[in-house]
Amino acid sequence: MLLLTCPCCGVTAEETEFTPGGEAHLKRFGPGSSDEEFDAYMFQRKNPRGVHFERWRHAYGCGKWFIAARCTMTLEVFATYPAQTLEPPAEVIEKIRARRPDWEGAQ
Amino acid sequence: MSDQLLSALPGAASEGFVTVAEAGLRGMITLRGDLGRLTFALAPLGLDIPAQRAITQADERSLAWMSPDELLLMLPYSEAAEATRTLQEELRGEFATVANVSDARAVFALRGKGAPDVLAKLCPVDFAALKPGEIRRTRAGQVAAAIWVAGEDEMRLVCFRSVAQYMFDLLTTAALPGSEPCLYS
Structure with missing residues (x-):
């Protein structure tokens, strides 16, 4: 079971109270970008076996979006943080490194 | 058109190991x-x-x-x-x-020692951690709900009026005598 803690209301609940929103920290490439950039933004998604950053919405609770750093293999959640964050915060990276020393990094 | 004001399920109540009642207009x-x-x-x-x-x-x-x-x-x-x-x-x-x-809303009152037991069957919530003075938004079965402790052995639940019948049936079924999970009572 995946247990997530919503950073907006502080509730820890299992995943049926939330809605998944796909990969987090995507950078939008719109008008003026190259076809490769737009293709990567629109269609290419990571599907890692291990550390992953995802958007989630507390759909049955406070209704807010947030980002979760979790392991897709063990369902361990390293941290959750507000959706208004452009890249993984340093302390989140630190927490992941402590748990997964051989992690390659966010990119 | 009737000018009578009615709640979602006027007077609806059921008796199980917990009494489930629609709490009227709020x-x-x-x-x-x-x-x-x-x-x-x-x-x-x-x-x-x-x-x-x-x-x-x-x-x-x-x-x-x-x-x-x-x-x-x-x-x-x-x-x-x-x-x-x-x-x-x-x-x-x-x-x-x-x-x-x-x-746009319906309110239900659950009265009885087993009120958290009934809700525990329907919601992904640890009701032992829900203290008086706290409100918990969650899902009950397949619909959104907000739940709080309204007094001794009484819990209240708010949901959308459009799902009031579903919620009443859900609570009634969960409160059927003989189906007590006895998690909190």
């Missing part, structure tokens, strides 16, 4: 905006802005924290329309929304 006003800036408008009602996930009570009124930018004011049904107008007037010019949602 005035409800949704306030959205920066919570700190709503304080002055709510002050005349004698209600404090609740802390995160808290529900504060004063006489017949209560104020619940629904999300970082949303509050739910509950009051007698007959006062809702007037209170909505007053709040709208007071919050004029503020980046805030006041909406009378009284007729």
